[in-house]
Amino acid sequence: xxxxxxxxxxxxxxxxxxxxxxxxxxxxxxxxxxxxxxxxxxxxxxxx
Numbered sequence: 001x002x003x004x005x006x007x008x009x010x011x012x013x014x015x016x017x018x019x020x021x022x023x024x025x026x027x028x029x030x031x032x033x034x035x036x037x038x039x040x041x042x043x044x045x046x047x048x
Contacts, residue, residue: 003029004025004027005019005020005021007019007020008020
């Protein structure tokens with residue numbers, strides 16, 4: 001339920017944010033509910 005884009009910091013020392021395409025949802029704003037994506041999201045959640 002997003003817009004298909006992400007905002008990230010330009011670099012570690014900057015407060016400037018840039019907009020990039022979301023590769024996870026292929027700019028559609030939603031991630032498919034399949035086994036591959038569920039595993040990836042669990043992996044990322046454990047890293048945070």
